[in-house]
Amino acid sequence: MTHPKPYMIPPIPVPFPWPKTASALFGKVVEESNRLESSLRRNSTASSMSLPEEPWQEEGTTSLIFRMVLKRPDPSEAEFDGKTLSNAHNIATSYLSELRVLRTVSVHPNIVRFAGIIEGVGIILEQIDGVELQSKFPTSDDLAYPSPVSKIQWATGTMDALIHLHSFHLSHSDLSPWNILITKDDQAKLIDFGRSTTLGERVFPASPPFSAPEIKYPDPSADGILADAYSYGVVLLCLDINRMLDPNDDVIQAASEPSSAWLFGDLIALYLQDHQSRSRLVSEHKSRFKSDNSG
Ligand SMILES: Nc1ncnc2c1ncn2[C@@H]1O[C@H](COP(=O)(O)OP(=O)(O)OP(=O)(O)O)[C@@H](O)[C@H]1O
Numbered sequence: 646m647t648h649p650k651p652y653m654i655p656p657i658p659v660p661f662p663w664p665k666t667a668s669a670l671f672g673k674v675v676e677e678s679n680r681l682e683s684s685l686r687r688n689s690t691a692s693s694m695s696l697p698e699e700p701w702q703e704e705g706t707t708s709l710i711f712r713m714v715l716k717r718p719d720p721s722e723a724e725f726d727g728k729t730l731s732n733a734h735n736i737a738t739s740y741l742s743e744l745r746v747l748r749t750v751s752v753h754p755n756i757v758r759f760a761g762i763i764e765g766v767g768i769i770l771e772q773i774d775g776v777e778l779q780s781k782f783p784t785s786d787d788l789a790y791p792s793p794v795s796k797i798q799w800a801t802g803t804m805d806a807l808i809h810l811h812s813f814h815l816s817h818s819d820l821s822p823w824n825i826l827i828t829k830d831d832q833a834k835l836i837d838f839g840r841s842t843t844l845g846e847r848v849f850p851a852s853p854p855f856s857a858p859e860i861k862y863p864d865p866s867a868d869g870i871l872a873d874a875y876s877y878g879v880v881l882l883c884l885d886i887n888r889m890l891d892p893n894d895d896v897i898q899a900a901s902e903p904s905s906a907w908l909f910g911d912l913i914a915l916y917l918q919d920h921q922s923r924s925r926l927v928s929e930h931k932s933r934f935k936s937d938n939s940g
């Protein structure tokens with residue numbers, strides 16, 4: 646796969662005030678995203694529309710049926726300390742981030758496909774026929790662990806998706822098993838780019854314990870792409886220990902559990918390092934999968 650030449654993606658503008666109804670809010674998000682995209686188009690050949698390769702069903706001579714997902718904002722207001730607080734700003738930022746990724750990043754087999762938007766409503770994505778990664782972990786003793794072959798396939802697909810995203814100078818910034826869907830043929834698909842950042846943008850803490858430590862204690866200069874490597878390391882750890890980690894679990898302790906069958910031990914150690922000595926994700930690292938038990 647050829648990667649585009651690196652270019653600077655404009656940071657997300659944050660105009661105020663954001664409308665408070667779902668329809669007007671999404672309308673404004675799209676207006677801003679269009680502005681953003683028009684400047685991207687000068688640098689990028691990325692397509693803004695794509696459909697799943699296979700229709701769900703073929704109908705008649707000219708129509709094809711695709712199954713799609715509608716992702717739409719749901720703004721709300723709450724009273725706090727006599728003030729009315731709205732989440733419109735957070736929602737707008739999240740939708741702008743998501744649209745920036747979907748409209749910038751070229752089609753990739755391990756990234757959910759973007760089909761377009763419905764004005765005043767929301768974003769249309771291909772419907773992935775699959776389950777969230779954490780549902781692959783057994784919840785009782787009599788259920789089987791996923792096979793090493795499957796785990797390596799999921800780890801490979803997720804890594805390929807992240808490296809592709811990173812090649813556009815965009816981070817995911819909320820990587821966790823909840824945002825990795827596994828299809829029936831064992832392909833990993835990355836979803837949910839609402840927290841994605843680019844160079845120079847502040848990264849915010851996402852789901853513990855997947856969020857990198859330097860983000861939990863915010864450093865405004867934290868690197869989202871490097872933080873993704875940490876989150877990916879925790880995902881690999883979950884695959885190796887065959888369970889989800891809870892928000893309060895000690896990741897370093899879990900990573901030091903002795904096991905003779907670890908598939909990803911080398912890379913877990915590499916990615917869970919402090920951000921000063923941590924490595925970014927690179928394809929060559931895949932050769933280190935299974936290194937602990939391949940002799
Ligand atoms: N394209 C898709 N195909 C199938 N299921 C999807 C798709 N997109 C999202 N989902 C399901 O919906 C859930 C929520 O989607 P997503 O993470 O994009 O939304 P969100 O608003 O950011 O929600 P959350 O705060 O729960 O992360 C996913 O974890 C997944 O189970």
Ligand SMILES: [Mg+2]
Pocket residue numbers: 823824837
């Ligand atoms: Mg999500």
